[in-house]
Amino acid sequence: MTILLIIYLLFLVGFIVFSILGLYHLWRYGFQGDMCKIVMITYSIVSGLIIFFSLMIILTLNWSGVNFPSIDNIFPKIFGG
Amino acid sequence: MIDLQERLEKIYPNHEPDEKVILFIRKHWFLFFVVFLIIFGIILLPAIVVVVLIRFSPQLFTGSIVNIIVILSSIYLLFLCAAFLIGFINLYFDVMILTNKRIIDINQKGLFNRVIDELDLLHVEDVASRVRGMIGTFLDFGIVEIQTAGTERNFIFNGIPNPRKVCRQILTQYKELLRTDEFMAAGKINGAEGLGHNRLRPISHEKMHGRPPKPRPAIDNLIDQENFKNLKLQSGEFPQIDQANYEGELVEGQAVDLTKSNGNQDQVLIKFNIQRENLAEVLKILPSLKSPTINDLIDRNYVAIESVIKKSELDQLLSQLKAKGAVDIIQSGIRIL
Numbered sequence: 036m037t038i039l040l041i042i043y044l045l046f047l048v049g050f051i052v053f054s055i056l057g058l059y060h061l062w063r064y065g066f067q068g069d070m071c072k073i074v075m076i077t078y079s080i081v082s083g084l085i086i087f088f089s090l091m092i093i094l095t096l097n098w099s100g101v102n103f104p105s106i107d108n109i110f111p112k113i114f115g116g
Numbered sequence: 117m118i119d120l121q122e123r124l125e126k127i128y129p130n131h132e133p134d135e136k137v138i139l140f141i142r143k144h145w146f147l148f149f150v151v152f153l154i155i156f157g158i159i160l161l162p163a164i165v166v167v168v169l170i171r172f173s174p175q176l177f178t179g180s181i182v183n184i185i186v187i188l189s190s191i192y193l194l195f196l197c198a199a200f201l202i203g204f205i206n207l208y209f210d211v212m213i214l215t216n217k218r219i220i221d222i223n224q225k226g227l228f229n230r231v232i233d234e235l236d237l238l239h240v241e242d243v244a245s246r247v248r249g250m251i252g253t254f255l256d257f258g259i260v261e262i263q264t265a266g267t268e269r270n271f272i273f274n275g276i277p278n279p280r281k282v283c284r285q286i287l288t289q290y291k292e293l294l295r296t297d298e299f300m301a302a303g304k305i306n307g308a309e310g311l312g313h314n315r316l317r318p319i320s321h322e323k324m325h326g327r328p329p330k331p332r333p334a335i336d337n338l339i340d341q342e343n344f345k346n347l348k349l350q351s352g353e354f355p356q357i358d359q360a361n362y363e364g365e366l367v368e369g370q371a372v373d374l375t376k377s378n379g380n381q382d383q384v385l386i387k388f389n390i391q392r393e394n395l396a397e398v399l400k401i402l403p404s405l406k407s408p409t410i411n412d413l414i415d416r417n418y419v420a421i422e423s424v425i426k427k428s429e430l431d432q433l434l435s436q437l438k439a440k441g442a443v444d445i446i447q448s449g450i451r452i453l
Contacts, residue, residue, distance in 0.1 A: 036183060043187045050194050056227055057201040064209055074204055082197045089190035096183050 040093070047086065054082060132217060138289055139214035141282065143207050143275040144257035151203040155196050162192065202226060212260070212273045214286060216293065219262065221271055233271070237293050241265045243286050245279035262286065383452070384430060387422040388437060388445040395419055398440050403429065424450060 058075050065071025166185070169176055177185070209224035219240075223231040240262055247258035258279040262271040276282055390398050395410070398421065402408055408423040421442075425433060430447065437445065 036180065039184065039187055043191065046191055046194070050198065053198055054201070057198075057205065060205055060209075060227055070208065074201075074208075078197065078201055082194060085190060085193045085197065089186065092186050093183075093190075096186065 043093075050082070050086075054078070135215045135217050137213060137215050139212070139282065139285055141212045141214075141273070141276055143210055144255065144277045146251065146255050146257060147207055147275045148204070151200070151207065155200050155203070159193070159196055162189075212276065212282075214282075214289060216289060219271060219286070221273065233269075235262065235264060235271055237286075237290050239264050240286065240290055243283045245283045247279060260286075382427045383424055383450055384427050385422060385424050385448050385450045386430070386433075386445060387420065387448075388442040389413060389418045389420050390437075390440065390442050392417055392419055394441045395421075398437065398442065401433070401436050401440070403433075424452075 058079070061071040061075050065075075205227065206224055209222065209230070211220075211222040213220040213222070216237075218237055219235045221233040221235070223233070225231070242263040244261045244263070245258060246261065247253055247256070252258050256279075257275055257277045260273045260276045260279045260282050262273075264270055273282075399408065402421070402423055403425050404423040408421050411420040411422075413420055434445065
């Protein structure tokens with residue numbers, strides 16, 4: 036499970052870099068009175084909230100001794116077998 | 117307050133100083149709504165699946181699966197946020213700008229691909245608007261297609277609100293441009309650069325040579341200055357062909373059967389260009405029916421002359437004309453009606 040957390044953190048870094056570039060675009064080519072400012076604020080708030088709540092939930096979960104479940108472990112749970 | 121000039125300055129800083137923005141058009145709002153709807157649907161679909169699974173198989177969401185679902189959900193939602201941002205930038209920064217001199221097409225593809233095409237309004241050959249489908253008809257958006265002259269690519273703008281008004285505005289601006297002094301005579305002679313009805317209008321001297329034309333003397337003044345007493349631009353005072361010796365018959369005021377005419381075999385039309393300063397000398401020796409036709413060339417130093425002469429005189433006249441500096445000499449057969 037540690038590998039999953041590392042992948043997630045790397046994804047977050049990539050996402051933040053992408054977001055900065057995207058927001059820069061909006062700021063660079065946006066104008067006073069157009070929708071760019073609204074989108075910048077909305078995007079920042081929504082993606083910030085997603086990251087915040089994801090991290091909050093991840094931190095509250097128990098990660099010690101958790102392993103990837105096998106397909107055999109999943110299907111009996113679904114079909115009650 | 118939205119300042120269109122400020123927008124042009126920011127988006128297209130290389131514009132000309134006296135260039136004014138007439139229209140600044142983004143895509144129709146419905147296209148943004150479609151992107152929003154798609155992303156909202158993509159968010160909703162897995163959420164519904166998860167709710168259904170929790171309802172019917174709550175035991176599935178225990179242990180390590182919850183951890184994985186949380187991380188995957190987070191990645192999924194952030195991906196959608198990024199997709200929304202790219203979708204918005206792609207649509208919002210696709211802009212069509214109509215100025216009083218040109219049309220600018222800004223095409224944004226992703227974050228790092230931005231193509232700016234511009235089209236001189238004088239190169240507009242034809243403008244067409246197309247509204248397709250029920251939604252396009254109700255919400256009044258569609259395609260504006262601008263056909264350009266020559267080998268330049270056509271400009272096609274999709275999702276433009278009020279396409280008919282936009283077309284009308286382009287044509288209005290085009291006509292306005294033709295009325296301005298700068299472009300009064302700025303059509304192209306060359307067919308490859310020609311423009312619809314103004315295809316045959318001469319290009320302005322300043323545009324062609326990069327400098328204003330030199331002041332030129334009037335033809336009458338030129339002749340007076342050089343004391344050519346016998347050369348006035350009046351009928352009958354030029355060396356004339358003896359019409360009595362023509363085999364061809366001059367017909368006035370009656371219908372002519374062209375099929376019976378073989379043309380005037382002993383007469384030819386000659387055309388040539390000559391430097392303005394040599395005009396008087398040439399007129400002195402040039403025969404004609406009434407008087408030679410003299411036209412200005414775009415190059416103000418030259419004039420074009422055409423006249424009907426006897427074929428038998430052609431050889432002698434040609435050598436005389438060449439001696440006087442005549443260039444671009446053309447001869448063609450004629451038919452006098």
